[in-house]
Amino acid sequence: MPPHPESWLRVTPQGLYCEPGGFFIDPQRPVDRAVITHGHADHARPGHEAVLATPATLAIMRARMGEAGAGTVQQPIRPGETLVQNGVAIRLVPAGHVLGSAQVVLDWQGSRAVVSGDYKRQRDTTCAPFEPVNCDVFVTEATFALPVFRHPPPEEETAKLLKSLALFPDRTHVVGCYALGKCQRLIRLLREAGWEAPIHLHGALATLCTLYETLGVPLGPLAPATVANKAALKGAIVLAPPSAVQDRWARRLAEPVVAVASGWMRVRQRAKTRGVELPLVISDHADWDDLNRTIDEVGAPEVWVTHGRDDALVHAMALRGIRGRALHLVGLGDEEDDAPQPEAAA
Ligand SMILES: [Zn+2]
Secondary structure: OOOHHHHOOEEEEEEEEOOOOOOEOOOOOOOEEOOOOOOOOOOOOOOOOOOEHHHHHHHHHHHHHHHOOOOOEEEOOOOOOEEOEEEEEEEEEEOOOOOOOOEEEEEOOOOOEEEEOOOOOOOOOOOOOOOOOOOEEEEEEEEEOOOOOOOOOOOHHHHHHHHHHOOOOOOOOEOOHHHHHHHHHHHHHHHOOOOOEEEEEEEEHHHHHHHHHOOOOOOOEEEOOOOOOOOHHOOEEEOOOOOOOOOOHHOOOOOEEEEEEOOOHHOOOHHOOOOOOOEEEEOOOHHHHHHHHHHHHHOOEEEEEEEOOOOHHHHHHHHHHHHEEOOOOOOOOOOOOOOOHHHHHO
């Protein structure tokens, strides 16, 4: 009888630890051996010795944390490759979350666990789509695991932004979006919708856009958002980190229309208290329906929930005969714009 993943994949203060393999997945503190699902700061922390990840995630880690921060020994695993570490077979399978994002598929003595990291099922032309893998234990996030969270098609949200630009052609439309993933996805959505003009970027977003282009994701004409040149930004789209759209930086633009692209914009009150005039519900996380659909597709009899709204998800799974377990991993969901933020920060 194959061992239950509970006996070889353990929750520790640093995060999930594969005991026979001797490595952590997305550890929160520096460790000897880490497998990293994707480059967001709450998953890819600096200071590990050996780091195993997709080539794109390693490139993103180097761009954000420097060569040293991305691990002393960096080991890329390409799609389709299997690496065996102390008898544990490791594969990285696309998670559809951001460029390079992967689920960690672990096989040990006939038992399989899939640690999905963050993921989504909506179309995203900046990264490979999520692939369901059958397993004994599926480890899932639950950022938007409440029935109220149903993300509309991102194309509809993009159309709202373009409609506002047509209505207010003299106002600068400044959109708050996270630097890794959301920013590039939004640019691609705008290009698909026919916006060919240069898209202006706050300085904090430039590095990762350049990296995406280097890694084969074309973004079209981009230009720096120089606030001093206010007149030139009339009727332009400016992308900036969510924190910047709420501070003085954005108010110096020409009659700005403040937008934010985030799954949390589904909560109208949150948009309102943060002074967001144009909330765009665009998320890189699975919504309620997609979480449940994915759990059904992978066919695991047991599902572990790393962080987020675990109660509702565990309850919904129990009704379908799936055993749910809340792991309460700390540190995840803290660094992204999609994470709940204290209202004081608004
Ligand atoms: Zn993430």
